[in-house]
Amino acid sequence: MSTLHDVSPETQASTDADVQVPIEVVDCDIHVNPKTGTELAGYLPEPWVGRGFRELLYGGGMLGTSVIFAPPNDGRRLDAFSEAGPPGSDPAFTSRQLFDEAGVDVAIIVPLTEKSSANPEHEAAMAAATNNWIASTWLTQYNGHGRYKGTIRVSTDPELAVAEIEKWADHPHFVQVMLNPYAGGAFGLPHYRPVYEAAIEHDLAVCTHVTLQRPGPALLTTLGAPSYFLENHVQFALLYAAHLTSMLCEGVFERYPDLRFTFSEGGYSWVLPLLWRLDRHWRELREETPGLQRLPSEYVRDQVSFTRQPVEEPSHLRHLARVIEWLGPKTLEFSTDYPHWDGDYNTRHGFVGVPPEVRAQILAGNAIEKYRLSPTRSGRHWSTF
Amino acid sequence: MSPSVDFQGLSLAELARKTLADAAGDHPPTFPVIDASVHPRPRVDELREYLPKVWQGRRLPAGDRYYYPNPLGDSIRESFSDAGPPGSDPALASRLLFEEAGVDRAILTPLTLGLLPDGDLLAAICSATNEWLARTWLGEHNPHGRFSGTIRVTPTRPEAAVAEIEKWAGDPRFVQIGVPLQSLQLYGTSPFFPIWEAAARHNLPVLIHADAETGVELAPTPAGYLRHFLGFAAYNPINFVNHLTSFMVGGVLDRLPDLRLVFGDGGYDLCVPLMWRVDKDYRPMRPDVPWMKRLPSEYIGQHVRFIAHSMEGPDDAVLDEWLEMGGAKSTLMFGTNYPSWDFFHPSAAFAHVEPEGRERILATNAIELYGLSAREEN
Numbered sequence A: 001m002s003t004l005h006d007v008s009p010e011t012q013a014s015t016d017a018d019v020q021v022p023i024e025v026v027d028c029d030i031h032v033n034p035k036t037g038t039e040l041a042g043y044l045p046e047p048w049v050g051r052g053f054r055e056l057l058y059g060g061g062m063l064g065t066s067v068i069f070a071p072p073n074d075g076r077r078l079d080a081f082s083e084a085g086p087p088g089s090d091p092a093f094t095s096r097q098l099f100d101e102a103g104v105d106v107a108i109i110v111p112l113t114e115k116s117s118a119n120p121e122h123e124a125a126m127a128a129a130t131n132n133w134i135a136s137t138w139l140t141q142y143n144g145h146g147r148y149k150g151t152i153r154v155s156t157d158p159e160l161a162v163a164e165i166e167k168w169a170d171h172p173h174f175v176q177v178m179l180n181p182y183a184g185g186a187f188g189l190p191h192y193r194p195v196y197e198a199a200i201e202h203d204l205a206v207c208t209h210v211t212l213q214r215p216g217p218a219l220l221t222t223l224g225a226p227s228y229f230l231e232n233h234v235q236f237a238l239l240y241a242a243h244l245t246s247m248l249c250e251g252v253f254e255r256y257p258d259l260r261f262t263f264s265e266g267g268y269s270w271v272l273p274l275l276w277r278l279d280r281h282w283r284e285l286r287e288e289t290p291g292l293q294r295l296p297s298e299y300v301r302d303q304v305s306f307t308r309q310p311v312e313e314p315s316h317l318r319h320l321a322r323v324i325e326w327l328g329p330k331t332l333e334f335s336t337d338y339p340h341w342d343g344d345y346n347t348r349h350g351f352v353g354v355p356p357e358v359r360a361q362i363l364a365g366n367a368i369e370k371y372r373l374s375p376t377r378s379g380r381h382w383s384t385f
Numbered sequence B: 001m002s003p004s005v006d007f008q009g010l011s012l013a014e015l016a017r018k019t020l021a022d023a024a025g026d027h028p029p030t031f032p033v034i035d036a037s038v039h040p041r042p043r044v045d046e047l048r049e050y051l052p053k054v055w056q057g058r059r060l061p062a063g064d065r066y067y068y069p070n071p072l073g074d075s076i077r078e079s080f081s082d083a084g085p086p087g088s089d090p091a092l093a094s095r096l097l098f099e100e101a102g103v104d105r106a107i108l109t110p111l112t113l114g115l116l117p118d119g120d121l122l123a124a125i126c127s128a129t130n131e132w133l134a135r136t137w138l139g140e141h142n143p144h145g146r147f148s149g150t151i152r153v154t155p156t157r158p159e160a161a162v163a164e165i166e167k168w169a170g171d172p173r174f175v176q177i178g179v180p181l182q183s184l185q186l187y188g189t190s191p192f193f194p195i196w197e198a199a200a201r202h203n204l205p206v207l208i209h210a211d212a213e214t215g216v217e218l219a220p221t222p223a224g225y226l227r228h229f230l231g232f233a234a235y236n237p238i239n240f241v242n243h244l245t246s247f248m249v250g251g252v253l254d255r256l257p258d259l260r261l262v263f264g265d266g267g268y269d270l271c272v273p274l275m276w277r278v279d280k281d282y283r284p285m286r287p288d289v290p291w292m293k294r295l296p297s298e299y300i301g302q303h304v305r306f307i308a309h310s311m312e313g314p315d316d317a318v319l320d321e322w323l324e325m326g327g328a329k330s331t332l333m334f335g336t337n338y339p340s341w342d343f344f345h346p347s348a349a350f351a352h353v354e355p356e357g358r359e360r361i362l363a364t365n366a367i368e369l370y371g372l373s374a375r376e377e378n
Helices: A037-041 A053-058 A091-101 A120-141 A158-168 A190-201 A229-249 A271-288 A296-303 A318-327 A356-370 B044-050 B090-100 B119-140 B158-168 B190-201 B229-249 B268-288 B296-303 B316-325 B355-370
Strands: A020-022 A026-030 A106-109 A148-153 A174-179 A205-209 A261-264 A304-307 A376-378 B033-038 B103-108 B147-152 B174-180 B206-209 B261-263 B304-307
Touching: A026 A091, A026 A261, A026 A356, A037 A053, A037 A120, A053 A120, A106 A120, A120 A148, A120 A158, A120 A174, A148 A158, A158 A174, A158 A190, A174 A190, A190 A205, A229 A261, A229 A271, A229 A296, A229 B229, A229 B268, A271 A296, A271 A318, A271 B229, A271 B268, A296 A304, A318 B316, B033 B090, B033 B355, B044 B119, B090 B103, B103 B119, B103 B355, B119 B147, B119 B158, B119 B174, B147 B158, B158 B190, B174 B190, B190 B206, B229 B261, B229 B268, B229 B296, B268 B296, B268 B304, B268 B316, B296 B304, B316 B355
Parallel strands: A026 A106, A106 A148, A148 A174, A174 A205, A205 A261, A261 A304, B033 B103, B103 B147, B147 B174, B174 B206, B206 B261, B261 B304
Antiparallel strands: A020 A376
16 A cells, blocks of 8 residues: 555646546545544534533543443544544545545545434534534535535434434535434334435435444344444444334335435445345235335335445455345445544455446446436546645 | 134134245155254143242233234144144144154244243243143153254343253253343353353253243344334344354353354344454454454354244345355254244245255254254154
8 A cells, every 4th residue: 555655746636627537436434523622512503502512512522432342443544643633634634545545536424523412402413513514624625626525414303303404405515414323213213204305305315324332322232232342343234224124114215216325334245135034024024014015125226325344355255246246236335434443445355256337336336326426526636726 | 821812703813824835835855854943832821830839820921922913923824723822732733744844853942931020930931841841742742752842941040040951951852952032131241151051061052042022122123113023023033143243252152162052033144244244343353352262253163053934045046155155054954933924844945955955954954963863763
């Protein structure tokens, strides 16, 4: 892997301002951070500031406190720290690592800067702070090149979520809404319908993303508490399997054929046996689920995707290609999880036996379609904007 | 208890829409089939007779699933009889399994009314169930010797569980220990270790199987309750993953090389991708679990068996390939799940898998695991 010093922005900058280059790699899952907790807290809306909640919600350090399991390196890539701040906080440094080194054309920011909170109004306030912050920094000030796209964080309270979506819907760089997978119940429950409707109305995709394990409904399994992060990390798949099962059985995809839903960072291959199970049960039991008119797997093939990192690594590399073939080419999207400890940056890795056109779809085509991205971008180097 | 409670003139048997014939396929095996999953059930009045006096007046739940009504009924229609609820009639079960379905031998696992919060009562129910099974299905109804049994214990009372294992371990009719899938604490954690140690000491595999619901379990998914039986039935078995990873990271499999785990509700289908994932995670996270000496997937072959379930896995076109990918031909056993609605008929099971693999799954793997000796024809 090249070091930062191997790549000089000057040598890559195009002299022709109008040249467009095709988008070949869309990174569907990166995480950016404020340089300090105070920076983010400055975006908290009233009435919470006046009531002293800036300190309560952001005080005592910020993110990562009260986490009982520590992923390796505290969850971060050691070479992503810069003089300017913690990983993912320095736009020039991040752009160099993502755009220059990893060859990413467009990166979808999923900010994990909002803590879980028992009070959905606090959650809404912190979501608003995150959205305000990201809109004015990463999506505007740092984004003259337009290669960063954003995710609208929302409260688990559907009314508050819809209000937040409405607030940002016309922003040119917000492309999706993120639901918190831990609180609020399984995603098929009817109280989510207004959220899906708002997203569809504004042509936004919807995703969910696991976050660090803080107090609140995050860690307990169906059979007791895990003791180690290794267990918990595997259980991401079971959490997403529950949400997907709920959405299918409740008829979410039948009701909303325009809904595009993404499960981020929870694995991929488990979806295949889950769908085999659901298809078999549907054939026998479909009278129970009027909202499910077709085989569950058909909805998933058309409307659901999974981000790839951490990419699965079977001992026989071609096995993953078979899973992709069975699940269908629209279901997988490239992601690096920058700047986290277990990121995947290699756009060749994990594609043994995958046809070139499917690889291109996974690297970019699926995301371009889902997020309504332009298939090209300016060829000018990001640092010249 | 009445076997057929009338509802608007319909008996439960008539409400049961699945039949043995529905489940049958076109490929009856040409070798003796071992059915590793049959669920006999004492009538509640029968069970009471085996309980110590102090418990005899206690309320006992019916042990039925009612939170998710199954549109097809919980049991196959043929399993209803005047003798009691489905699974309570050994003569009927023998006829259906041995004569009609072509099973040669069956491993019996009675369920024990679920995760009763009074662990002392549950331990007493387990003891009573074992005594009942030994006298009836494994005793007077077992002249053919085709039934083997499961020692039921409750992990919520480890001392009682160990005592129960010691009591029956010398009885060759019992071939494994049985515990519920449901638990408020993961099975790889330390309170349960003496149970697994006793099982390993006696070379008895531990079957983990979903039991009845009582209302004191944790929600069946980490996202809370699903609202349809369809989703619940498809999802619930995969909760085995939590126990399996707990056994691994808790070091139980390293400490007990002879321990064998049997997941009784299926799950081999998910084992493939989950082992890809946990193998990858193991490498960087090994410092957290230094007692875990091997890649997670390497424990599977030595320690873990799955009982195949009719409602899981791919269609025939790719079944053989998926079995190969997970090494499942040596870890998978067959079970009908009698008298459950999702009865897996031997003539429909793994019919298009190459013959050697099919015989391993439908017979050999169970014969080896349980040390079943050849049966004399009578």
